[in-house]
Amino acid sequence: MTTPSPIEELASEINRLQFALQNLQDEVHLREALDEIEDLQTTVNGMGQQIANLRARGYAFEKELEDQAADFEKQWKALYPNLTQHVRLQAASLQASLRPIENQMTQLAAKARVPAVARPMVNSLETAIDNLEEKVKAAQRTIHGMYDKFNKQVYQVSKHIQDIEWMLTQLSEATFQLLSTEAGIMAVKAVWCKADKEHKDDPEGVLYLTDQRIIFEQKEEVATKKVLFIATEKETVQQLKWEVPVMLAEEVTTSKRGLLKNEDHIEIRFASGAPLRMAHLHIWQDCDEWQGLINRARTKGFDKGRAIAIDEAELEKVKTAPTECPSCGGKIAQVVLRGMDSITCEFCGSVIRL
Numbered sequence: 001m002t003t004p005s006p007i008e009e010l011a012s013e014i015n016r017l018q019f020a021l022q023n024l025q026d027e028v029h030l031r032e033a034l035d036e037i038e039d040l041q042t043t044v045n046g047m048g049q050q051i052a053n054l055r056a057r058g059y060a061f062e063k064e065l066e067d068q069a070a071d072f073e074k075q076w077k078a079l080y081p082n083l084t085q086h087v088r089l090q091a092a093s094l095q096a097s098l099r100p101i102e103n104q105m106t107q108l109a110a111k112a113r114v115p116a117v118a119r120p121m122v123n124s125l126e127t128a129i130d131n132l133e134e135k136v137k138a139a140q141r142t143i144h145g146m147y148d149k150f151n152k153q154v155y156q157v158s159k160h161i162q163d164i165e166w167m168l169t170q171l172s173e174a175t176f177q178l179l180s181t182e183a184g185i186m187a188v189k190a191v192w193c194k195a196d197k198e199h200k201d202d203p204e205g206v207l208y209l210t211d212q213r214i215i216f217e218q219k220e221e222v223a224t225k226k227v228l229f230i231a232t233e234k235e236t237v238q239q240l241k242w243e244v245p246v247m248l249a250e251e252v253t254t255s256k257r258g259l260l261k262n263e264d265h266i267e268i269r270f271a272s273g274a275p276l277r278m279a280h281l282h283i284w285q286d287c288d289e290w291q292g293l294i295n296r297a298r299t300k301g302f303d304k305g306r307a308i309a310i311d312e313a314e315l316e317k318v319k320t321a322p323t324e325c326p327s328c329g330g331k332i333a334q335v336v337l338r339g340m341d342s343i344t345c346e347f348c349g350s351v352i353r354l
Contacts, residue, residue, distance in 0.1 A: 006115045013122050014112055020129050021105055027136045028094035030087050033143045037083060040151055043158050044076045050161050055307060057168045060183035060211075063307035065157070072154055083146055090139040097135065101128050163285075170206050174217055176240045178210065179339030181314045185209045185302060186293055189284040192216050192241060193265075198257075198282050203241060207281055209293055211302055212337045214268065215243045216279070245335040246297045248274045254287035266290050273333055314338045317354045325350055 004012070047069040054065075104125045111118040167187035171178065178184065190207035191198055203218040217240050225233035251269040256262070264287035267280045283290060296302060303310075321336040321343070330347035342353050 007113055010115050010118055010122070011112060014108060014118075017108075017122065017125055017129065018105065020133075021101065024098065024101070024129060024132060024136070028091065028098050028132070030091045030094070030136075030139065030143070033087055033140055034084075037080075037087070037147070040147070040154065041076065041080065043154055044072050047072060047154075047158065047161070050165075054161065054164055054168070057172075058183060058308075059164055059168060060306050060308035061185060061302045063305050065161075066307075068157055072150075072157070075150060079147060079150065083143070086146065087143055090143065094132070094136060094139060097132055101125065101132060104128065167208070170219075171208070174206075174208075174240075175238055176215065176217065176243070179212065179337055181310050181339050182210050182212045182337070183308070185211060185297055186285075186290075188290065190216065191282040192218075193280040193282060196280065205238075205241070207283060209246070209290075209297055211297055211300075212246060212339075213243050214246050214249060214279075214294065216241045216281070242275055242279070244268075244270055244274045244276070244279075245337060246294065247335060249294055249298050252291045252294045254291050256287070257282070264290075266294075268294065273335065310338070321354055322352060325352065 048066070051065045051069055104121065108118055108121045108125055111121065163186065167184050170187050171184050187206050187208045189204075191202050191204045192207075193199070193202050203216075203220070205217045205219040208215040208217070217238065219238045220236070221234045222237050223234055248271045249268050250271045253267045253269075255265045255267070257265050264283050264285065265280065266283060266287050267278065269278050270276065315338065317340075318336050318338050321332075323332055324330065325332060325345040325348060327350040328345060328348040330345055332343065332345065332352075334343050334346070336343060336354070340354060342351050344351055
C-alpha cells in the first residue's frame with residue numbers, strides 16, 4: 001500500500017471540510033427548528049377538531065379536554081410570534097457568520113496544490129467551522145428552551161388523544177357491542193397470560209376498559225399451515241375471550257418483566273361472581289397507568305368528568321333492578337349493568353325484564 005503524497009493528504013482534508021461546510025450551510029437556516037415549530041402549530045390548531053371527532057365517535061369522558069385545547073391555542077398565539085422572530089434573527093446572524101468561512105474555503109481550494117500555504121488555512125478553517133457548529137447548536141438549544149415545556153404538555157395531550165382514537169377504532173372493529181350508554185375509556189394491545197408466565201400460545205389481542213366492564217378480545221393472525229417451522233398460511237382469529245364488570249375488580253397489581261424489565265404486566269383479581277378469578281396480562285402501555293385507570297373506573301371516578309350525560313332512564317333501571325327472582329324467589333347475585341334490558345335467574349332460568 002503506497003503512502004499518500006502531501007497533496008493527496010491535503011485534498012482529502014479539504015474534501016472533509018467541504019462536506020462539513022455543506023452541512024453547515026443547511027444548518028444555519030435553522031430549518032429543523034422551523035419545521036418542529038410548524039408541526040407544533042399544526043398540532044395545536046387541529047386539537048380542537050380532533051376532540052370534536054372523539055365526541056362524535058362516542059368518547060364520553062374528560063370534559064376538560066376542550067378547555068385544554070383552547071388554552072393551548074391561546075398560549076401558542078402569544079408564543080408563536082416571538083418564537084418565529086427569534087428564529088429569524090438567529091438564522092440571519094448564523095448566515096452572516098458563515099460567509100467569511102465560505103470565502104476561506106474558496107481561497108483554500110485555490111491553494112490546494114501548495115501544501116505549505118494551504119496547511120495553515122486548513123487549520124484555521126477547521127476551527128472556524130467547529131466554532132460555528134457550536135453556535136448553531138447553542139441557537140437550537142435556546143430556541144427549544146423557549147417552547148420545550150409547552151411542547152411537552154401538548155405532546156402528552158396529543159398522545160392521549162391518539163390512544164383514544166386507537167381505542168375507538170378497535171371498538172368499531174370488535175366482535176362485541178357496548179351496552180347502551182356504556183363508553184370506552186381506554187384500550188391497549190395485550191397478551192392474556194393464562195399461566196403466571198407468558199407463553200407463545202397465549203392469545204394476543206386487545207384489552208378494553210369501559211366505565212362498566214373490563215374486556216379481553218383475541219385479535220391476531222395465527223398460522224394454519226407451516227413448512228419447516230415457517231408459517232405459509234395464516235388466518236385472523238378474533239373472538240371475545242372474557243368480560244367482567246369493572247366493579248368486580250378487587251385488586252390490580254403491576255410488574256415489570258422481561259430480560260430488561262421493559263415489559264409491562266398487570267394482574268387483576270376479581271371478586272366472586274366474575275367468570276374468572278384472576279387475569280394476568282402483558283400490555284403495551286404503562287402498567288401503573290392502567291392500574292390507575294381500572295381503579296378509577298371501579299370507583300366511578302370517570303363519571304365526574306363526563307362530557308356526554310348518562311340517560312336518566314338507564315340509571316333508574318339499575319337502581320330499581322329486582323334483588324329476587326319473581327318466579328322462584330331466588331336471590332339475584334348477578335351484577336346489573338347500565339344498558340342491560342334483562343337478566344336471567346341462575347336458579348330457574350327465568351328471563352327478568354328490567
